[in-house]
Amino acid sequence: MAVLVLAEHDQGVLAAATARVVAAVAALGPVDVLVVAADAAAISLEASRIAGVSKVLAASGLAHASSDALTNLLAGVAEGYTHIVAAAAAVGRDVIPRLAARLDLMPVTDIVAIHGPARFDRPIYAGNAIETVSSSQSRQLLTVRASAFRPAAGGGTAPIENIAMEASTRQAFVGEARTQSELPELSTAQIVVGGGVSFGSAEAFALVEALARTIGAAVGATRAAVDAGYAPNDWQVGQTGKIIAPDLYIAIGISGALQHLAGIQGAKKIIAINSDPDAPIMKIADIALIGDLFTVVPALTAELEKLGLKR
Amino acid sequence: MKILVAVKRVVDHNVRIRVRADGTGVETENVRMSMNPFCRHAVEAAVRLVEAGAATEVVVVSVGPRQANDVILTALAMGAHRGILLEAEGRVETLAVAKLLAAVVAEERPDLVLLGKQSVDDDSNHVGQMLAGLLDWPQATFASEIKVVGSTLEVTREVDFGRATVAVALPAIVTADLRLNEPRNAGLPMVMKARQKPLAIRPAGALGVDLTPRLMVEQVAPPAERATGRQVANVAELAQVLAAEIAELEAL
Numbered sequence: 001m002a003v004l005v006l007a008e009h010d011q012g013v014l015a016a017a018t019a020r021v022v023a024a025v026a027a028l029g030p031v032d033v034l035v036v037a038a039d040a041a042a043i044s045l046e047a048s049r050i051a052g053v054s055k056v057l058a059a060s061g062l063a064h065a066s067s068d069a070l071t072n073l074l075a076g077v078a079e080g081y082t083h084i085v086a087a088a089a090a091v092g093r094d095v096i097p098r099l100a101a102r103l104d105l106m107p108v109t110d111i112v113a114i115h116g117p118a119r120f121d122r123p124i125y126a127g128n129a130i131e132t133v134s135s136s137q138s139r140q141l142l143t144v145r146a147s148a149f150r151p152a153a154g155g156g157t158a159p160i161e162n163i164a165m166e167a168s169t170r171q172a173f174v175g176e177a178r179t180q181s182e183l184p185e186l187s188t189a190q191i192v193v194g195g196g197v198s199f200g201s202a203e204a205f206a207l208v209e210a211l212a213r214t215i216g217a218a219v220g221a222t223r224a225a226v227d228a229g230y231a232p233n234d235w236q237v238g239q240t241g242k243i244i245a246p247d248l249y250i251a252i253g254i255s256g257a258l259q260h261l262a263g264i265q266g267a268k269k270i271i272a273i274n275s276d277p278d279a280p281i282m283k284i285a286d287i288a289l290i291g292d293l294f295t296v297v298p299a300l301t302a303e304l305e306k307l308g309l310k311r
Numbered sequence: 312m313k314i315l316v317a318v319k320r321v322v323d324h325n326v327r328i329r330v331r332a333d334g335t336g337v338e339t340e341n342v343r344m345s346m347n348p349f350c351r352h353a354v355e356a357a358v359r360l361v362e363a364g365a366a367t368e369v370v371v372v373s374v375g376p377r378q379a380n381d382v383i384l385t386a387l388a389m390g391a392h393r394g395i396l397l398e399a400e401g402r403v404e405t406l407a408v409a410k411l412l413a414a415v416v417a418e419e420r421p422d423l424v425l426l427g428k429q430s431v432d433d434d435s436n437h438v439g440q441m442l443a444g445l446l447d448w449p450q451a452t453f454a455s456e457i458k459v460v461g462s463t464l465e466v467t468r469e470v471d472f473g474r475a476t477v478a479v480a481l482p483a484i485v486t487a488d489l490r491l492n493e494p495r496n497a498g499l500p501m502v503m504k505a506r507q508k509p510l511a512i513r514p515a516g517a518l519g520v521d522l523t524p525r526l527m528v529e530q531v532a533p534p535a536e537r538a539t540g541r542q543v544a545n546v547a548e549l550a551q552v553l554a555a556e557i558a559e560l561e562a563l
Binding site: 010064066067068071089090091093094095096097098099100101102104105106107108109110119123124125126127128129130131132133134135136137169170171172173174175176177178179187190191215223226227232233234239240242247248250258259265269270271273284285286287288289290291296299300303304307 | 444471488
């Protein structure tokens with residue numbers, strides 16, 4: 001049994017999700033990490049330091065994570081592995097099913113618990129049910145919800161092996177629009193502050209960001225807030241956006257629509273601020289404050305600043 | 312351009328689902344069913360390409376029980392031209408669905424296949440990518456915008472860092488995200504007209520695809536319930552609670 005993990009990275013930096021995926025699958029066998037990037041050297045060095053990694057495979061020459069080029073590369077190295085695993089994020093979701101069809105395998109995706117080499121839990125119906133599936137296939141293709149697992153430690157010294165890749169793709173890169181933010185990465189942040197559509201404008205939504213900055217949190221938003229243009233699309237948390245599992249989630253002006261709750265079910269503690277005591281979010285919150293967000297949020301930010309909570 | 316759109320009949324997304332007490336699955340008897348929301352965006356995108364003069368025909372296909380005719384009729388009412396139901400009872404895995412669709416593509420020879428990015432029942436997010444893999448076509452998943460530029464499509468995708476735009480030559484696979492468009496609600500005249508449009512029903516088993524599931528669903532369980540919380544009286548108290556929580560996290 002041997003496991004290959006496809007590394008998540010962005011702008012030349014290894015994503016925190018990778019160490020979580022490595023920890024999730026470590027019990028399945030020796031773990032190799034594959035880094036595919038324009039220049040994989042620096043990211044591979046970071047990956048080699050994850051505890052429990054046996055070997056890092058570095059493939060340079062692919063600037064954008066094109067599903068067809070990644071599929072070709074993975075299909076070429078698949079032979080040596082019983083498990084091929086990616087984080088359940090945009091790249092993994094794009095590539096693993098394509099690879100699965102190519103290898104005639106049924107993948108298991110969005111895994112939140114691993115019970116054995118071929119037995120997994122995954123949420124269905126927006127997290128309103130958990131399905132336990134087992135596979136009798138000889139090889140497992142998986143995506144794992146990184147936020148459901150604790151990261152592997154650092155301090156590893158795995159060897160790095162360069163491998164050749166055919167980087168040709170039929171998915172030509174045209175351009176990209178990035179959300180600039182110095183706040184922590186949403187999908188793996190310890191603390192997340194989420195805002196809903198009741199903020200009423202992008203300007204007012206800045207109240208969420210100010211609170212987040214004060215406590216070193218990432219910012220999330222509901223689908224309605226993103227649709228209304230108050231927050232960028234990559235901040236969306238829910239069934240169709242990012243699935244998060246922070247230690248602390250602070251939901252402000254969020255009623256708790258099913259599809260949003262699907263994205264926060266893994267949160268260890270939920271604090272809700274809402275003017276409506278009957279909002280669904282208030283029923284699942286560990287701590288709730290009933291109040292008007294336009295007065296509560298600035299007051300809370302000021303109070304926390306007074307307490308010297310700058311992280 | 313000829314477009315094939317795949318649609319799925321699922322438990323309506325507004326229904327609060329109930330897990331069967333015996334752990335065999337989610338109750339779907341006597342539950343309101345409708346077209347998967349992401350599929351509606353795919354149908355809408357296809358119909359708009361026809362309205363813009365970029366496409367000439369939209370064929371809708373679904374895999375499922377006889378009642379899945381309903382969602383095909385919905386798509387026909389929205390403006391699709393004809394429908395195909397590949398009738399299958401029970402659980403059909405995404406890989407088998409992709410193989411069935413590949414067989415339909417071989418017959419219909421569309422230039423573009425549009426699908427929803429995932430269905431809200433099993434939340435798999437597989438079929439579009441699998442179909443692209445089987446056909447060896449380029450794919451553009453999680454689309455929030457589609458532009459036709461000559462014989463290529465420029466597709467804006469919703470990804471982890473924001474948006475990325477890719478160009479794919481036809482034939483191609485595109486999967487729809489929710490911000491792609493506002494799907495229309497077809498009026499009664501369109502619903503009546505839809506009933507006159509051709510709808511072929513074929514047994515899924517006749518397409519030469521092995522429909523036997525590869526995975527065994529051992530159990531379906533409701534998620535763990537959250538403990539009841541408490542209310543705080545004012546901002547000062549909330550700030551104290553938050554400060555204590557954060558101090559605890561810092562200590563870890």
